[in-house]
Amino acid sequence: MDRIMNTRRVPIVLLVIIAVFFGLLGGVSGQLLSRVFLLQDLYGVPLFGEIDVPENLYQGSSLIIESPEKVIVEQNTKVFETVNSAKRSMVAIFEKIEKPEKKTEDVLLEDFYKLENPLAQAFVVTSDGWLISTYLPQRLINIESVLATSTREELELEYLDELTIITQDREIFEITDVEYDKKAMVSFWKIDSTDLPVRQFEQILDIQAGQLVLAVNWNSKVWLTSVADKKSTSESLIKSSDDLDLEIKLVETIDKDFGDGFLFNTEGDLIALLDDRSEIIPISSFFSCVSCLLEKKNISNSYLGINYIDLSTVLDVSEKYNEKSGALVYVDLNNPAVKKNSPAEIAGILEGDIIVSVNGLKVDKNTSLNSLIAQYSPGEVIDIAVIRGDENIVLSVVLDQIQD
Structure with missing residues (x-):
């Protein structure tokens, strides 16, 4: 009798185990499917690949992107209010082109400047017209080697007269002065203005691993990623207290299309400058340069x-x-x-x-x-x-x- 009861219990136990297994499997599958469809329907975020950010993505939603992916956004798409605000402090350097004459209609900038293809990008440092850029043309460096001061200044002014600055509001400015630091590989450009929009600069202490950041360039492309680490670019064990060798490392390598763009936190504060060598230089590395520029009208570290x-x-x-x-x-x-x-x-x-x-x-x-x-x-x-x-x-x- 006991043997008969035991043989009956075995199928019952197996049935219970099978039922529990398929129940769990169904629950997991349902959760995955719901996540996929909810993310796509509610937020427009695919499970894999690039993210297309809709206009209202961050308005009142609690979406958290755990693994930031590449985000490329065209100019007619609003990414974040902070990015739009930060972009107002971005300007571009162009080779000067004389305005063409038209008798029947107004002349637009687009008629004679290829706005999508500047020589370089720069960022507003002060409201009265100082800009910072990683653009350091060889011609400027060559001018420095001229021994006669008067000749050197004349050549510099001649070069500046060949360039112009265009703002996000499509205003054109003459360049009146330039200072640069070959060691830090940055340049400072001066235009005559009194009301340029200035952003906050983030301190190096506030930049943390895992922090969400946005790379933005003049052409309104945005790359969303996060900070991996802060590291020295020097491989030497012994370092100098006076070298600017700190670099920010990101989880993903920013596309080369960004060139000499800029890196922001989600508040729109400037974190770093990007350059064509794929280096990400913290803006805090240039605090002393900026202070001396404002106080003494020259660059010193x-x-x-x-x-x-x-x-x-x-x-x-x-x-x-x-x-x-x-x-x-x-x-x-x-x-x-x-x-x-x-x-x-x-x-x-x-x-x-x-x-x-x-x-x-x-x-x-x-x-x-x-x-x-x-x-x-x-x-x-x-x-x-x-x-x-x-x-x-x-x-x-x-x-x-x-x-x-």
């Missing part, structure tokens, strides 16, 4: 004068010094740890010191020493906290400017 090892990137060294982060002041093969007569030497920084903060901002894997120094202008006084043996010391340093 801040100078501390030390070489160091980033302890957060070298496990063996950090364990030896019992510190997992900070900048270990260290001798280079060709240069001393602390350069002679430098602001660092004058302030009393020594080889073997571990710099742990600048004005209270911690030096770690997210914020390198040279990126912090780049925030300040020559002449500014900063407090540098160091560990020296068993002592914690704060030294006051007056930054100088890098000499050519």
Whole structure:
């Protein structure tokens, strides 16, 4: 009798297991199908591939894109209000073309400028007409080599007269001045204006891995992706406090069509400049340049004068010094740890010191020493906290400017 009961229980157990399995399978399949159709019907977002962003996508929806994909949007499509606002601070550099004469109708810019094909793009730095760009024409560099100052200035003005700036509102401006930094590979262009729209610049400390960002160019193309990391472009173990070598790495490589465009956060604040070498340079790297340009009408970068090892990137060294982060002041093969007569030497920084903060901002894997120094202008006084043996010391340093 027991044997008969046991043989009856086996099919019942199997039926229960099969029913549970197909029930779960049906639930998972239904959820996947509902996600696909809901995303496509409600938001216009496909499961794979490029995303076409409709005009009302972010108005009141709670859609979260977990794996940002490429987003390319034509000019007649509104992506975000923040992007539209940010674009107002973007301008383009063109070779000057004389306006053609027409007797029967108004002449449009499109009649004589190919607006989709500028020489370069630039971004408004100040409302009174200073612009920043990664465009550094060889002709400008060649002019600098001319020995006679008067001849050099004459050649520069002659070159500027061949160019023009066009804004998003289709206004045309003459270029009155240009300054550039060969080391940083950026240029600053001046036009006569008093009311240009200015955007906020994001600090390097606020840029975090996983942060959603938008690359935007003059032709209104937008690429949606996220930050992967902030890294030094230098492969050397020993770094200089005065090199601008920080670069932002993205989850995806931005298409080359973006050229010298710009990178924004979702608030429309400028994060970085893009260049034709596919490098993404944080705008904070140029804070000292901008400050000097406004105050002294020339470009100069801040100078501390030390070489160091980033302890957060070298496990063996950090364990030896019992510190997992900070900048270990260290001798280079060709240069001393602390350069002679430098602001660092004058302030009393020594080889073997571990710099742990600048004005209270911690030096770690997210914020390198040279990126912090780049925030300040020559002449500014900063407090540098160091560990020296068993002592914690704060030294006051007056930054100088890098000499050519």
